[in-house]
Amino acid sequence: MVQYAKRRESMDYIIECMHNIMESLTNKELTSFGGGAPAKEAYPIELIRELTQSVLNDEEKAMQALSYGATIGLTTLRKAVQENLLIPNGIKANMDEIMITAGGIQALYLVCKLYLDPGDVVLVESPTFVHAKMLFDSFEVKCQSCAMDEDGLNMEDLEAKINRYHPKLIYTMPTFQNPTGISMSAQKRKHMALLAEKYDVIILEDDPYSEIRYSGERLDPIKTYTDSKNVIYANSLSKIFSPGARLGYIVADSEIMKDLVDMKLAIDTCTNGLTQAICAEFFNGGHYPSHLGNLCNIYRSRRDVMKKAIENHFPVGTKQTSPDGGYYIWVELPRGLDGRELLPVAIEEVKITYGSGSDFFVEENHEGSQYLRLSFAGINEHVIEESMKSLGEFFKSKQ
Numbered sequence: 030m031v032q033y034a035k036r037r038e039s040m041d042y043i044i045e046c047m048h049n050i051m052e053s054l055t056n057k058e059l060t061s062f063g064g065g066a067p068a069k070e071a072y073p074i075e076l077i078r079e080l081t082q083s084v085l086n087d088e089e090k091a092m093q094a095l096s097y098g099a100t101i102g103l104t105t106l107r108k109a110v111q112e113n114l115l116i117p118n119g120i121k122a123n124m125d126e127i128m129i130t131a132g133g134i135q136a137l138y139l140v141c142k143l144y145l146d147p148g149d150v151v152l153v154e155s156p157t158f159v160h161a162k163m164l165f166d167s168f169e170v171k172c173q174s175c176a177m178d179e180d181g182l183n184m185e186d187l188e189a190k191i192n193r194y195h196p197k198l199i200y201t202m203p204t205f206q207n208p209t210g211i212s213m214s215a216q217k218r219k220h221m222a223l224l225a226e227k228y229d230v231i232i233l234e235d236d237p238y239s240e241i242r243y244s245g246e247r248l249d250p251i252k253t254y255t256d257s258k259n260v261i262y263a264n265s266l267s268k269i270f271s272p273g274a275r276l277g278y279i280v281a282d283s284e285i286m287k288d289l290v291d292m293k294l295a296i297d298t299c300t301n302g303l304t305q306a307i308c309a310e311f312f313n314g315g316h317y318p319s320h321l322g323n324l325c326n327i328y329r330s331r332r333d334v335m336k337k338a339i340e341n342h343f344p345v346g347t348k349q350t351s352p353d354g355g356y357y358i359w360v361e362l363p364r365g366l367d368g369r370e371l372l373p374v375a376i377e378e379v380k381i382t383y384g385s386g387s388d389f390f391v392e393e394n395h396e397g398s399q400y401l402r403l404s405f406a407g408i409n410e411h412v413i414e415e416s417m418k419s420l421g422e423f424f425k426s427k428q
């Protein structure tokens with residue numbers, strides 16, 4: 030039998046984690062707090078039906094939507110991203126510095142494709158986004174983790190590891206980090222922007238949750254603190270428009286962007302023109318502010334219910350983060366409870382699934398199994414309350 034590439038083998042463990050998460054999202058018998066799916070109520074179905082009609086009824090728009098398009102993306106959508114998402118967040122980017130990608134994951138993928146060789150070191154947060162870890166594994170790089178504080182990456186540890194490992198790239202999610210929900214302070218963002226230049230390292234800033242803020246003050250992206258080419262900003266339209274549309278974007282210096290565009294050209298020529306056109310229509314029709322307001326109201330209420338329910342029903346000594354936005358609460362179980370070992374038992378006994386903390390750490394044998402990632406976004410308040418009660422009682426019964 031012809032041998033698979035070596036990278037396939039190194040991905041075994043992470044592939045299993047990802048399959049478990051994806052399967053939990055589609056298994057109707059389970060209540061899943063494990064994945065990162067939006068609320069059903071967050072899909073503006075009627076509006077998307079109308080916008081699709083309006084694209085297809087217009088000869089020019091329809092042709093553009095159905096043809097091969099420019100690799101960098103539809104001009105109308107790039108302009109809409111610039112006006113609705115970048116300028117309001119302080120990011121000054123010209124049109125030739127903005128590319129539409131097939132989801133936020135492809136934005137990360139393209140940056141990896143351009144910069145990473147096997148054996149390079151990537152610094153990540155501890156814990157980090159499981160899918161990014163999968164991606165880094167597929168590029169056969171070595172991930173080294175940096176400690177997190179309550180206000181984001183620990184700068185001393187980060188700088189010490191830059192000096193020790195000479196990384197090619199630092200991957201960070203400064204706002205409502207996945208999985209912890211933690212946001213990096215403004216001071217640390219400024220510091221990180223300086224590090225990008227000082228050590229000539231790429232900072233890959235991944236920011237899919239910052240728009241979904243329910244409380245607290247808006248924070249400027251790291252990218253706004255520097256003109257350095259070394260900070261590349263990646264984002265997704267999955268959480269604020271639709272994951273099924275598979276749309277995301279990258280902002281990078283125009284010279285680097287040319288090469289990122291070439292990477293994408295080699296992979297898939299262009300992003301889906303129809304969903305790009307519908308999404309452009311969505312922004313340009315002025316629908317985004319009220320849609321976002323609606324999303325924030327849904328998620329704020331779900332977060333509040335989950336937070337309270339964890340406080341009320343989980344074993345004494347349980348700790349949890351208090352995110353001002355995003356999708357996730359990161360829970361630390363009291364000593365003696367192992368979230369990873371108990372996951373199949375919870376599925377069996379209470380038909381509930383959650384993100385097992387150990388999946389989010391890059392070290393083999395990391396002791397992360399006292400943690401759980403709970404996503405409150407996709408489940409309504411009543412089911413959250415009932416499920417947290419069952420899960421809390423389940424954990425108490427295993428103490």
Ligand SMILES: Cc1ncc(COP(=O)(O)O)c(C=O)c1O
Nearest residue numbers: 065132133134158207235265267
């Ligand atoms: C941290 C982070 N980055 C990127 C993405 C990209 O998502 P998508 O490819 O669905 O747009 C996600 C989605 O869950 C995420 O949580």
